[in-house]
Amino acid sequence: xxxxxxxxxxxxxxxxxxxxxxxxxxxxxxxxxxxxxxxxxxxxxxxxxxxxxxxxxxxxxxxxxxxxxxxxxxxxxxxxxxxxxxxxxxxxxxxxxxxxxxxxxxxxxxxxxxxxxxxxxxxxxxxxxxxxxxxxxxxxxxxxxxxxxxxxxxxxxxxxxxxxxxxxxxxxxxxxxxxxx
Amino acid sequence: xxxxxxxxxxxxxxxxxxxxxxxxxxxxxxxxxxxxxxxxxxxxxxxxxxxxxxxxxxxxxxxxxxxxxxxxxxxxxxxxxxxxxxxxxxxxxxxxxxxxxxxxxxxxxxxxxxxxxxxxxxxxxxxxxxxxxxxxxxxxxxxxxxxxxxxxxxxxxxxxxxxxxxxxxxxxxxxxxxxxxxxxxxxxxxxxxxxxxxxxxxxxxxxxxxxxxxxxxxxxxxxxxxxxxxxxxxxxxxxxxxxxxxxxxxxxxxxxxxxxxxxxxxxxxxxxxxxxxxxxxxxxxxxxxxxxxxxxxxxxxxxxxxxxxxxxxxxxxxxxxxxxxxxxxxxxxxxxxxxxxxxxxxxxxxxxxxxxxxxxxxxxxxxxxxxxxxxxxxxxxxxxxxxxxxxxxxxxxxxxxxx
Numbered sequence: 001x002x003x004x005x006x007x008x009x010x011x012x013x014x015x016x017x018x019x020x021x022x023x024x025x026x027x028x029x030x031x032x033x034x035x036x037x038x039x040x041x042x043x044x045x046x047x048x049x050x051x052x053x054x055x056x057x058x059x060x061x062x063x064x065x066x067x068x069x070x071x072x073x074x075x076x077x078x079x080x081x082x083x084x085x086x087x088x089x090x091x092x093x094x095x096x097x098x099x100x101x102x103x104x105x106x107x108x109x110x111x112x113x114x115x116x117x118x119x120x121x122x123x124x125x126x127x128x129x130x131x132x133x134x135x136x137x138x139x140x141x142x143x144x145x146x147x148x149x150x151x152x153x154x155x156x157x158x159x160x161x162x163x164x165x166x167x168x169x170x171x172x173x174x175x176x177x178x179x180x181x
Numbered sequence: 182x183x184x185x186x187x188x189x190x191x192x193x194x195x196x197x198x199x200x201x202x203x204x205x206x207x208x209x210x211x212x213x214x215x216x217x218x219x220x221x222x223x224x225x226x227x228x229x230x231x232x233x234x235x236x237x238x239x240x241x242x243x244x245x246x247x248x249x250x251x252x253x254x255x256x257x258x259x260x261x262x263x264x265x266x267x268x269x270x271x272x273x274x275x276x277x278x279x280x281x282x283x284x285x286x287x288x289x290x291x292x293x294x295x296x297x298x299x300x301x302x303x304x305x306x307x308x309x310x311x312x313x314x315x316x317x318x319x320x321x322x323x324x325x326x327x328x329x330x331x332x333x334x335x336x337x338x339x340x341x342x343x344x345x346x347x348x349x350x351x352x353x354x355x356x357x358x359x360x361x362x363x364x365x366x367x368x369x370x371x372x373x374x375x376x377x378x379x380x381x382x383x384x385x386x387x388x389x390x391x392x393x394x395x396x397x398x399x400x401x402x403x404x405x406x407x408x409x410x411x412x413x414x415x416x417x418x419x420x421x422x423x424x425x426x427x428x429x430x431x432x433x434x435x436x437x438x439x440x441x442x443x444x445x446x447x448x449x450x451x452x453x454x455x456x457x458x459x460x461x462x463x464x465x466x467x468x469x470x471x472x473x474x475x476x477x478x479x480x481x482x483x484x485x486x487x488x489x490x491x492x493x494x495x496x497x498x499x500x501x502x503x504x505x506x507x508x509x510x511x512x513x514x515x516x517x518x519x520x521x522x523x524x525x526x527x528x529x530x531x532x533x534x535x536x537x538x539x540x541x542x543x544x545x546x547x548x549x550x551x552x553x554x555x556x557x558x559x560x561x562x563x564x565x566x567x568x569x570x571x572x573x574x575x576x577x578x579x580x581x582x583x584x
Contacts, residue, residue, distance in 0.1 A: 042227060042306040042317070043234055052307065071191035079198045087223030089308045090315045090343050090351050094206035098199055105195045144206060150358070 023067040024179045033174065034060050034081045042088060053159050055130060057081050059167045061100050062129050063174055065107035066116040078104025092145065099136045103129050119168050126167035130160035224317075224346045231306045231317065288443050291335035297410055298449035299333070300324055304441050305349070314357035314377060320446060321346045329408060331447040337414040337436030338362070338402060339444050352444070355383055355415075355434055363405030364415050367455055369393045372403055373430065375415060381437070383416070385430040390423045400432055401455050410450030471502075509535075 037056035045052035061081050065074035082100030086093045107129060114121050134156045141147040257272070292299050302318040320326050322345045330342045332352045340354040341362075353360055360377040364385055371392045373385040388394060398418045404411030420431040510531070514521055517529035 039227065039230060039234070042308065043231055045307045046304065046316070072194045075191075075195050075198050079202065083202075083219070084223060087220045088227060090353060092206055092209040093219060094202040094209070097202045098206070101195065101198045101202065105191070109191075144203075145210065147359070 022069050023175075025064075025067075025177055026179055029177045030064070033064075033177075034084070038081070038084055038088065041085075053162065054166060055133065055159075055163055056170075057085050057096075058100065058103065058130060058133050059126065059163060059170055060174075061104050062107050062126060062167070063171050065104040066111040066122075066125065067178075069108060069111045069116075071105050071108040074104030074106075074108030075101050076104075078102070095137065095140055095145075098140060099133055102136065103133055106132075119172075122171050123164050123168050126171075127160050127164035130163040131156060134159065220344070221346055224349050228305070228317070228319070228349045232319065235303075235305050288335060288445065292445060295445075296451035296453060297447050299445035299447050300326070302326075302332075302350075302444050302446050304352075304444065308351060314354040314360075314379065315343065316340075316352050316354060316441065317349050318352055318444060318446070319349055321348045321350050323347050325448055326350045326446055327448075331409045331413075331450060332444050333409075333413055333447060334436045334439075334441075334444055336438060337416060337434060338409055339436045339441065341408050342446065350446075354437070354441075356381060356437065361406070362409055362415075363403040364400045365403040365411075365455060366394050366418070367399040367401060368395065369398070370455070372405070373400075375400070375432070381433070382419070382431050383434055385418070385432055386427060388428040388430060390426070390428055392428065394418060394421050394428060394430055396421045404452050410447065410452045412453035412455055 034057060037060045040056050041052070041054075061074075061078045064077050068074065068077075078100035079097050082095075082097035083093060085096040085100070089096065107125065110125060114125070116122065116125070135151070138149050138151045141149045288301055292301065300320060302320040302324075304316050305319050306317040308315040308317060318332070326342055326345045328342055328345050330345075332339045332341060338355060340352045340357070340360065342350050343353045344351040355362065355375065355377055356379065357377040358379045360375075360383075362375045363372065364375045365372050369392070371388055371394050373388040376384050376386050378384060385394075385400060396418055398421075400415040400418065402409035402411055402413040402415060414435050416432040416434040416436075418430050419433050420429070422429050510521075512535055513519075513529050513531060513533055516533060516535060519529040
């Protein structure tokens with residue numbers, strides 16, 4: 001994860017980054033925020049079971065991929081968070097990794113076409129990526145692991161909407177961590 | 182090649198990342214193993230943080246609770262001044278209740294009483310994933326925990342260890358959709374497979390529709406799965422109905438009802454017999470047969486406070502009210518010289534008193550009359566006086582003793 005900052009610097013020069021509207025973050029935030037998101041998922045649902053439907057690691061992946069606007073960074077970020085999540089789950093390593101890699105890539109690709117500072121765009125993109133994440137995880141589970149997972153479309157949509165609603169204020173808070181100047 | 186990589190750099194990185202993870206996934210599936218090193222690192226990195234957070238949370242909760250408990254103690258002390266003896270007794274009672282209810286203590290008691298060898302563990306977190314039904318406990322291979330061990334509480338089974346690491350283990354809860362265990366019903370000894378559904382209720386599958394399972398019936402582990410020892414409580418069947426090919430049995434797991442903080446990991450399981458089912462129907466109390474109704478209507482005027490001295494004994498061939506009524510009508514017919522079934526003569530006078538009350542007749546308890554051979558005959562004063570009833574202690578005759 002610590003190589004991400006180096007990787008970002010390889011992508012664009014400082015001027016190019018500013019020209020493209022790319023946001024910069026302190027390395028501690030880049031590493032710490034996903035860790036907090038994963039810890040949240042590990043710890044908080046013990047006491048508030050309904051919060052287990054909150055996919056904070058996914059939202060963090062989407063946010064950083066959108067704000068960095070670099071597909072390479074999105075891929076590395078998604079893969080890193082996904083594998084970390086995998087290692088704390090009872091699934092084989094790579095399930096969350098592959099899904100979040102794709103989410104990171106597509107989020108970063110989309111960010112080059114949309115104004116990702118707009119709250120409405122963030123809401124729609126968060127909803128889309130949450131649904132995509134759930135759907136693709138289900139596809140991978142059935143195709144690669146042969147698991148008889150059930151896909152409840154209504155529940156998935158509701159979960160995606162709820163995550164999108166959480167994403168907007170969360171992204172607003174994360175915007176405060178941008179490094180300016 | 183270099184041009185290609187530069188031109189499609191983003192796509193190349195994506196493909197490399199995906200393929201690498203697919204290979205990793207394929208290796209795990211193919212070898213049925215896991216990349217232990219990465220998981221050990223991740224769990225070892227997260228466990229201390231989770232411990233710190235849990236310690237902070239439980240410390241705060243205990244502090245707040247203790248504060249309110251102390252407030253109650255202060256109030257209780259004021260009441261103690263008013264009624265010291267009574268409050269001391271209450272206090273003792275509450276202390277014993279509290280100590281009995283204490284979860285850790287009950288866990289220890291269960292641990293001592295259980296024939297299986299167990300180690301206590303504390304739940305410190307959940308695993309990641311939406312709606313995951315896997316928890317992390319603070320005991321790992323360092324404490325002797327191994328993959329596949331059963332996890333229980335005194336109330337029932339909780340899950341099984343799916344992965345054990347040096348400092349922590351993953352426990353798949355019985356509510357997880359991928360969980361399965363062999364179970365048996367308590368009353369009818371019907372075997373089935375317990376399956377999680379992703380929420381609080383679990384189901385028992387593969388029970389034929391022809392087999393009998395009652396709602397409210399308890400399920401226990403059957404020991405067939407070789408994970409859970411036989412005889413551990415699982416839960417109570419709340420809904421039982423016929424399905425397409427198998428019964429649909431919904432079970433409320435008893436092990437998860439009181440929250441999940443401390444659990445026991447069964448390191449060496451010992452099978453125990455399934456406890457006998459309590460009889461579902463309550464015992465039916467059958468009253469003794471009523472005493473033979475005396476033809477003397479005066480007996481009905483006997484003091485109601487007089488308890489029968491003996492249990493009523495059936496004497497003679499009259500066993501039912503219908504027999505007695507039939508006998509009474511027969512006697513009336515004889516007295517009135519009426520032959521039943523012959524029309525034209527009207528009906529006899531059913532109000533005739535076959536046994537006119539003697540002037541100095543004394544009341545006799547029905548039991549005493551029944552026990553006398555002359556009970557079915559018209560009573561005479563001599564007969565009444567010659568066979569006094571056994572006395573029972575009554576307000577009128579307090580000195581009398583029961584025979």
